[in-house]
Amino acid sequence: MKLYDTKLAPNPRRVRVFLAEKGITVPTEQVDLAKMEQKGEDYSRINPFQRTPSLLLDDGTILTESVAICLYFEALQPDPPLFGQGPLGRALVEMWQRRAEFHLLLPVAMAFRHSHPAMAEMEKPQFPDFAAANRPRVIDALRVLDQELATRRYLAGDAYSIADITAMIAIDFMRPAKIEMPAGLDNVARWYADVSSRPSAKA
Numbered sequence: 001m002k003l004y005d006t007k008l009a010p011n012p013r014r015v016r017v018f019l020a021e022k023g024i025t026v027p028t029e030q031v032d033l034a035k036m037e038q039k040g041e042d043y044s045r046i047n048p049f050q051r052t053p054s055l056l057l058d059d060g061t062i063l064t065e066s067v068a069i070c071l072y073f074e075a076l077q078p079d080p081p082l083f084g085q086g087p088l089g090r091a092l093v094e095m096w097q098r099r100a101e102f103h104l105l106l107p108v109a110m111a112f113r114h115s116h117p118a119m120a121e122m123e124k125p126q127f128p129d130f131a132a133a134n135r136p137r138v139i140d141a142l143r144v145l146d147q148e149l150a151t152r153r154y155l156a157g158d159a160y161s162i163a164d165i166t167a168m169i170a171i172d173f174m175r176p177a178k179i180e181m182p183a184g185l186d187n188v189a190r191w192y193a194d195v196s197s198r199p200s201a202k203a
Contacts, residue, residue: 003028003069004046004054006038010105010173012053013203014066017165020200022077026055033122067097070162082162089157096155096163103141105170107134112177138179142171142188149187153194160195168195 005012005028019026031037031052038050047054047064055063055072063069074083084093113123114131145167148155155163171192174181181188195201 001026001058002056004031004043004052004056005029006031006033006052009033009052010109010169011051011066013169014162014165015053015055015069016203017169017200018070018082018162019073020203021080021082021160021165021198022073024073024077034118036121067101067162080160082160082165084156084159084161089159092156093161093163097161097166099141100155100163100166100170104138104145105166105173107137107141108170108173108177108179110134111138111179112173115178116176135177135179138174139182142182142185145191146185146187149191154191160198164191164195168192168201172196 003012003015003026005016007013007030031043033052037043038047038052044050046056046062049064051064053064053066053069055069057063063072071083074081082093084090111131111134113119114126114134115128120126145155152158154160155167171181171188
């Protein structure tokens, strides 16, 4: 088994944090996006969409997409449960994971990819107006999270989950995307201090 990883990219980090929470160690191979290694012939055979992470299993099966990889490890090692427990718990985690991904992480990523000079070779063409349009969407999502987190410790309830991993990584990715955290989001600040202090956040 081998995980194709990229240290500075948010999606591979989701898998690393997830594995750290599970206490699972997997051999890794770094794919340097700045050197366009993801577009090379060797890696394109592993993942034709030329994205990281990818997980190569011992039987040659390849899994891509960070949440799919996390689901695989959740099934292998259910404890601690990071996708929820019971029908309602799993549905709530799925709901908040998708909200964190589509309403927070994706707009942050689009703001970064369409504005940062380092992305000029990977995001052709860059649309600065699209980057600008995504920044207020991030702020809107954070305000929703702040309202929700007034009622519970974590996004999907009282237990830490993959939804918290995705949202934490999205907020960390705001810095290179040059999006400032608005003042007054006290519940988000409390939650972020909690999740970012976990040892797994350093993965």
